[in-house]
Amino acid sequence: MKQLILDADKCTSCLQCELACSLEHEGLFAPAYSRIKVFEFEHGKRNIPYTCTQCDEAWCLHACPTNAIAINLELGTKYVIEDLCVGCKVCTLACPYGTINYNAKSGKVTKCNLCSGDPKCADACPTGAIVYADPQELTV
Amino acid sequence: MTWHGKVLIADLSANTVRTEPLNQAWADEYLGGRGLATRYLTEMMNPKADALSPENVLIFATGPMTGTMASTSGRYCVVTKGPLTNAIACSNSGGKFGAELKYAGYDLLICTGKAVKPVYLLIEDGNAQLMPADDLWGTTVWHTEEFLKEKHKDPQIKVASIGVAGEQGVKYACVVNDLHRAAGRSGVGAVMGSKHLKAVAVRGTVGVPCANPERVMAVTKETHQLLKDSDGRRELTEFGTNAMIDSMHAFGGLPTNNFLKMTFEGSKNINPEAMKTPNENGHTNLITNKACFGCTIACGRIAHIDKQHWSVRNRENYHHASGGLEYETAYAFGPVVGVDDIDALTFAGYLMNEHGMDPISFGVTLAAAMELYELGILTNEHTDGVPLNFGNAEALTIMAEKTGKQEGFGKELGLGSKLLCEKYGRPELAMVVKGQEFAGYDSRALQGMGLGYATSNRGACHLKHDVFAEDMADQSGDGKAVPCKNSQDQIAMIDSTGLCLFTTSAWDTDAFQRQIAAACGDDWTREKLLESGERTWNLERLFNLHAGLTAADDTLPPRLLETPAPEGVAKGKVCELDKMLPEYYSLRGWTDTGIPTQETLSRLSLNEHAV
DSSP states (O other): OOEEEEOGGGOOOOOHHHHHHHHHHHSEEOGGGOSSEEEEEGGGTEEEEEOOOOOSSOHHHHHOTTOOEEEETTTTEEEEOTTTOOOOOHHHHHOSSOOSEEETTTTEEEOOOGGGGOOHHHHHOSSSSEEEEOGGGOOO | OOOOOEEEEEETTTTEEEEEEOOHHHHHHHOSHHHHHHHHHHHHSOTTSOTTSTTOEEEEEEOTTTTSSSTTTTOEEEEEEOTTTSSEEEEEEOTTHHHHHHHTTOSEEEEESOOSSOEEEEEETTEEEEEEOTTTTTOOHHHHHHHHHHHTTOTTOEEEEOOHHHHTTOTTBOEEETTTEEEOSTTHHHHHHHTTEEEEEEEOOSOEEOSOHHHHHHHHHHHHHHHHTOHHHHHHHHHOGGGHHHHHHHHTOOOBTTTTBSOOGGGGGTSHHHHHSOOTTSOOSEEEEEOOTTOSSOOEEEEOOOTTSTTTTTOGGGSSOEEOOOHHHHHHHTGGGTOOOHHHHHHHHHHHHHHTBOHHHHHHHHHHHHHHHHTTSSOTTTTTTOOOOTTOHHHHHHHHHHHHHTOTTHHHHTTOHHHHHHHTTOGGGOOEETTEEOOSOOTTTOHHHHHHHHHOTTSSOSSSOOOHHHHHHOOSSTTOHHHHHHHHHHHHHHTTTTOOGGGTTTOOHHHHHHHHHHHHOTTOOHHHHHHHHHHHHHHHHHHHHHHTOOGGGSOOOHHHHTSOOOSSTTTTOOOOHHHHHHHHHHHHTBOTTSOBOHHHHHHTTOGGGOO
């Protein structure tokens, strides 16, 4: 199954991924609402892109009291059903990686859904630091 | 439309902030960034006012493309009257601060007056407030940024600040953002210091609206690809701007020892290869390349100093990674002062960022001091006992630190080359135009560059025109006025978009036009964009004329006009400015004394700004 493969060694922290993500999901350029984040360490020595890993055992899903997080079996994604989300934030506490976040504007949580199979962050990345591929099919 | 339509005005004298609607009529004439800020500046201040008086106005300007997904969309400009030149200053910076300011909901930030006590401006989305900065005054840029992120418990805050150099009026103090990006030239940091404004800290989550995402994304994809496929872009990514140092040395246009020479054998020790090659301790200078906001080029260098190097051996606070050498820093701490110790150069760069100073002006000022020293005009008594010979790496780092902290002879170096050389009775040794020091190109070898330097509205500058191709092909002044004028107008336009000049290896004016039309509307045609750039250039000129500058200021030092090139491709030549300048004035539609004619003013709708 395809997944986002993130390679920190290739990341320059240009934030094109965050721009693409926010445009796709929020309709504007606003990295603050991006589902993927680039973290800078040691004055820019290391730049690390990071987003939901779509855990097999997704604690966000199990923690949700309103069943607002569902599984897309075809893509392997866990996605938020906005109509069911009440914004209680329990999932944000359950996630060990901090990749599901509360959006104060909408009053609901947001997380990566791999843009329903066409992740815009991978498309926007100029250096190949974000690739959408099946790891088993990648030639080493 | 990718403007917010909002301007934040901080009245430092009254200790108040307010929001005003953006003057959309001006935005339609000047686009944004450099042009729009120049329009506001001319409206809000008397050009004759002292640059370091409360009457000066300090503008941080984003462009309509700032914060969008267009590549290199992180640029902002600081526009004000510069203390180094007493002319208009327009310093452009990358990093992430500019986009964050835009994301907070503002197109421009305008600072007027002078605070009674030191303050910083905190902007969080639509809210802005002036906060006391007494405990930050006297501290470095690096401390200020860390302190503010910690104080407000938000590592995502972006900070633009000044160091002691800006506080104490070093003529070429800069505004540093994101630790090692800077609005570097003309002393904009000293203006900030004169206003008692230590920093602007901003957090923006509002974002930038996009009216027509499908079209914007289609153009963005296409222009990203143009950059990806460009050889010029590839070179910038791989080597950074310092790729230029080898070619300038080989060409014989690399200013060395305060322009006494035009080649530098030590270049090989500070070039991109040297940055990537391990030294005898196994230490490699370069760590990685790094992008400014939105940039798919990533020409920035992240480097570190060898911990065993004498400059930082017992100074652990300089052992971390930070901004590394780019061409202009390599030139200004290298050939022009005769130094080729890569760790000393890198350390000097750290000190510039930490204390907030322009590397070019500092390096060329030190070069002038070194020439005065070798002539016996300056002695160890003046220089705190430090021998200022060309090639003394220790003198470079000691003086960089003294200037940053405004100690000892550093106070004199903080005057800039012009005032320093005047003070010691040798004004002709100052390698400046309008008081601003030259970048790393000798205009005896690059004639068009000489014309660009002489006519640049902010004094000597390599970033306001682009005659490289013509200069490399032909070492005469023939035919340089046309590309000089045209590129000045094009670059004034680019600086008004919020995008970066370093895209021009891949993007022509039409490529910019497609992006701006998609974001701002189809009335932004190629013609309108270039006219807007020309209007900006002329308005800057008019500001300078009102400030008291004349055609006599459009000149170069005698070393470039009278002393034949000692070596290199242009050996025996001088800069043919006398030939190029009249042609240039005529092309611009200016009188032979460099004043825009009535016809030119009417054509560009600048009548109200007539001299």
